[in-house]
Amino acid sequence: SLLYTIKFELGMSSSEDETNDPSPPPSLTTESPAARRLRSLKRSCHSSSDDMMTTEGRQSARAPRAVRARLSGSTGWSSSSREGSPVSGGKSGERRRRRSGEKRRERRRSGEKARGVRVRGVARGEGKTLSADEKASEGKEHKRTPSFVLDHPFMHHARTSSYAMYQQSVDIARNTISELDLPASSWCGFFACCMLAVTLGEMVKVNNAQTTPYMDEVFHVRQTQHYCAGNWTVWDPKITTLPGLYLLSALIAHCASYIFKKPSTHWCSLEKLRFVNIVMSVLIFLVMYTLFRKLSRRLKDDPGLGIQPIHRTCCMMNSLVLTCFPLLYFYNLLYYTDVGSVLFVMASYSCSIRGHHFKSAMLGVISVIFRQTNIIWVGFTAGTVAISDIENRGLFQYCDDFVSQVEIAYHVILQNLWHYIKLLMPYLVVLAGFVIFVIVNKGIVVGDRNAHTAVLHFPQFLYFILFLTAFSFPHMVQRLRYSHLTVLYYVFKPVHVLLFFLSAVLALYFFKYEHPYLLADNRHYTFYVWRKILNRTDSTMYMLLPLCFYTFMNMVAQLSTVHSKFFTLLYFVCCAAQMVPQGLLEFRYYLIPYLLYRLHVPQHSWVVLFLELCQYTLINLLTVKVFLNKTFDWENTDELTPNPQRFMW
Numbered sequence: 001s002l003l004y005t006i007k008f009e010l011g012m013s014s015s016e017d018e019t020n021d022p023s024p025p026p027s028l029t030t031e032s033p034a035a036r037r038l039r040s041l042k043r044s045c046h047s048s049s050d051d052m053m054t055t056e057g058r059q060s061a062r063a064p065r066a067v068r069a070r071l072s073g074s075t076g077w078s079s080s081s082r083e084g085s086p087v088s089g090g091k092s093g094e095r096r097r098r099r100s101g102e103k104r105r106e107r108r109r110s111g112e113k114a115r116g117v118r119v120r121g122v123a124r125g126e127g128k129t130l131s132a133d134e135k136a137s138e139g140k141e142h143k144r145t146p147s148f149v150l151d152h153p154f155m156h157h158a159r160t161s162s163y164a165m166y167q168q169s170v171d172i173a174r175n176t177i178s179e180l181d182l183p184a185s186s187w188c189g190f191f192a193c194c195m196l197a198v199t200l201g202e203m204v205k206v207n208n209a210q211t212t213p214y215m216d217e218v219f220h221v222r223q224t225q226h227y228c229a230g231n232w233t234v235w236d237p238k239i240t241t242l243p244g245l246y247l248l249s250a251l252i253a254h255c256a257s258y259i260f261k262k263p264s265t266h267w268c269s270l271e272k273l274r275f276v277n278i279v280m281s282v283l284i285f286l287v288m289y290t291l292f293r294k295l296s297r298r299l300k301d302d303p304g305l306g307i308q309p310i311h312r313t314c315c316m317m318n319s320l321v322l323t324c325f326p327l328l329y330f331y332n333l334l335y336y337t338d339v340g341s342v343l344f345v346m347a348s349y350s351c352s353i354r355g356h357h358f359k360s361a362m363l364g365v366i367s368v369i370f371r372q373t374n375i376i377w378v379g380f381t382a383g384t385v386a387i388s389d390i391e392n393r394g395l396f397q398y399c400d401d402f403v404s405q406v407e408i409a410y411h412v413i414l415q416n417l418w419h420y421i422k423l424l425m426p427y428l429v430v431l432a433g434f435v436i437f438v439i440v441n442k443g444i445v446v447g448d449r450n451a452h453t454a455v456l457h458f459p460q461f462l463y464f465i466l467f468l469t470a471f472s473f474p475h476m477v478q479r480l481r482y483s484h485l486t487v488l489y490y491v492f493k494p495v496h497v498l499l500f501f502l503s504a505v506l507a508l509y510f511f512k513y514e515h516p517y518l519l520a521d522n523r524h525y526t527f528y529v530w531r532k533i534l535n536r537t538d539s540t541m542y543m544l545l546p547l548c549f550y551t552f553m554n555m556v557a558q559l560s561t562v563h564s565k566f567f568t569l570l571y572f573v574c575c576a577a578q579m580v581p582q583g584l585l586e587f588r589y590y591l592i593p594y595l596l597y598r599l600h601v602p603q604h605s606w607v608v609l610f611l612e613l614c615q616y617t618l619i620n621l622l623t624v625k626v627f628l629n630k631t632f633d634w635e636n637t638d639e640l641t642p643n644p645q646r647f648m649w
Helices: 002-010 033-054 065-075 090-115 132-144 153-179 182-209 217-228 244-260 264-268 270-301 312-323 326-332 338-353 357-370 372-392 402-415 417-423 425-441 459-471 473-491 494-510 516-520 525-534 545-562 565-579 587-600 606-629
Strands: none
Touching: 182 270, 182 312, 182 326, 182 606, 217 244, 217 264, 217 270, 244 264, 244 270, 244 338, 244 357, 264 270, 270 312, 270 326, 270 338, 270 587, 312 326, 312 587, 312 606, 326 338, 326 587, 326 606, 338 357, 338 372, 338 587, 357 372, 357 425, 372 402, 372 417, 372 425, 372 565, 372 587, 402 417, 402 565, 417 425, 459 473, 459 494, 459 545, 459 565, 459 587, 473 545, 473 606, 494 545, 516 525, 545 565, 545 587, 565 587
8 A cells, every 4th residue: 555655646657567577667767766765665565575475464365356456556566476576567467367357257157047047138048148249348347347345355254154054054954855754754744734634624514514513512612602702700510621622712712803803702603613623633743743753762862672763754654643543533623622631731741751841730730721630641741750760860771570660769769859859849739739629629520510420430441441452453463473472471470360350350340330421322422332332241341351451461561662661550540540430431531541552652664554544534534424414313302402413422
């Protein structure tokens, strides 16, 4: 900058500086001392250039390219020269710069043509070449365009950063695609979209065929419409569950009325309330996929279990199969509490597996508000948290005996009691709150207490085993190749076999119970299952005990292989706690126990998964068709049970 300023003050022409002669120009030999001072400044600057280029800073290299070219062109001196001689000439330097500029423009044009970018009015992908006049005019135009902004270090840093971000995005996309089994994932997504489309179509058919609330929908819809209208103090004494479903639907209706400026009662029609369960079924699919992925990672991190981890695509297929489970699918089409109950129980369990215990406890509270018996699965979640903590200590790896594992768990919890109290505090608060609710309410149900009294109905567990055998038939057939090992195992342990059959016979003989609703309502499938199969003769259930024993032993073997025996005991205790007090034979009570069992025994075989999906789809289509087309009339009806009557689960 100093040299350029001195030159400007002296009024030196560019032709005098752009000479090929390394010796000083003749005009400067008789110049004033100021000119000689300029010459000495050139030498001093050049002599210090070697030192500057060898230092860490490299000040000349840091300068913008346009500034360096301007200095070297104006003074006839190259700032990047290492030999101390002037440049070979201004004209040759200008030619080199022009050629390099033309090369850059040519590369840019070729890259733009390859990407299909418009080049000077040429359409995308046409590849039109420029004429000589156009090239000359383009060169002149480019020569007049200042390049200082494009060559600024900030712009260079921006281009470099953008390219780095682009490369990083490409690497992430490539890694994601490589990790995904794209063809299989596409098929799973295709099946999921097809099932959603079919479900929406079936819902439209149900809404057109059954335009009024059916069965328990009469109570649920009416109570929800009271809340949508702002009547928060109205309560139907026939409702036995807490108002979780009604509060959620009313909240959605009030939010929709605020957004769309329509009254909240507009969003509480029967069709819109039934659509709430469709939305929750989609969320169930996502929660199931999260659970399968997390449980698969646990199996992958612990190779001592001897179970291969399932791929994420297989997790997606397992989630799709469970979402299409017949009972869950059928109640998606109606306004019942079962879908919301399943959603919040599974969401609570998913949060506990990921370590979010406070969120898990809050979701457990919501699940209890949907159905009071879900408090058992809050306790199950707390138990799995404690068992996982004990398993992480590595104490269960040294013993496979059930009694030894129970002793280890007892001593570990006793020695670290304060640690487990702090760990399980959110769940303990929920359990304590429910105990207070039962004491204040003087029972679990909030309405129709006479028809929902707690009894000791031990055969419920046997009915559940038969239910699981029917709906997991492909899994049980697959387990037949290991049946000889099961038989040999229990041949040498006859005490287990004797204990199972003895307890089953005693349960069927002393604790068999027939609920009045089971014998009076012929609209449920359980009415026909009870009359035609389970209670066809007095000895029918006794003849089915070997099948129950086979299924039960397979359940124990599968759960004990994947998880610890302590976890298996916890699962069966929670299942018995939910089923045994129920006097009514109702398949809906088996929904969450079956889903949890299926969740902890993931299927790896695509053939079994496909057969299971086909089985569920066939049952779903059949039950919906029967509900829509096979109707009958009752002689004595009222406003709560208008004709026609339909068959349902």
